[in-house]
Amino acid sequence: MRFVLIAALGLTSAQLAFAADLPPKPVRLGLCAACHGETGMAQMPGAPNLAGQRLDYLRKALQEYRDGTRNVPLMRTAIGPLNDAELDQLARWYSAQTPQPQAAAHP
Structure with a gap:
């Protein structure tokens, strides 16, 4: 019983x-x-x-979309009003996420 309790506490601490x-x-x-x-x-x-x-790739790509270096109108419109701090927050958020396997496409 003690082992189960210790293991559960360890997993909880790791998740936190x-x-x-x-x-x-x-x-x-x-x-x-x-x-x-x-x-x-x-x-x-x-x-x-x-x-x-x-992180560095996302940060640079977002700045390039915003500044028009990457000419993708949809992205420029979406990112246009964001400042450098907001772009950095988005880049940090997405770079910290864990990729998940994609579901197989059905023909």
Whole structure:
């Protein structure tokens, strides 16, 4: 019985430590989540999964969409009003998410 209790406490502590490592959910996540999913797993066909992408890559890509270096009108419109701190929050959020396996497509 003591072993089960110790194991349960250990798992609970590990889960709390992992949850503490996640950055806070960005206030501006909603528009991104409509296509890319709240946890970075795409909700729309053709939208890339962002979960687990490198932080520096996401940060740079978001800045390039906002600034027009990457010419994707939908992304520029979605990101246009965001400042550097908000872009950083989004990049941190998505880079900290764990990618999940995709369900197999049915023909």
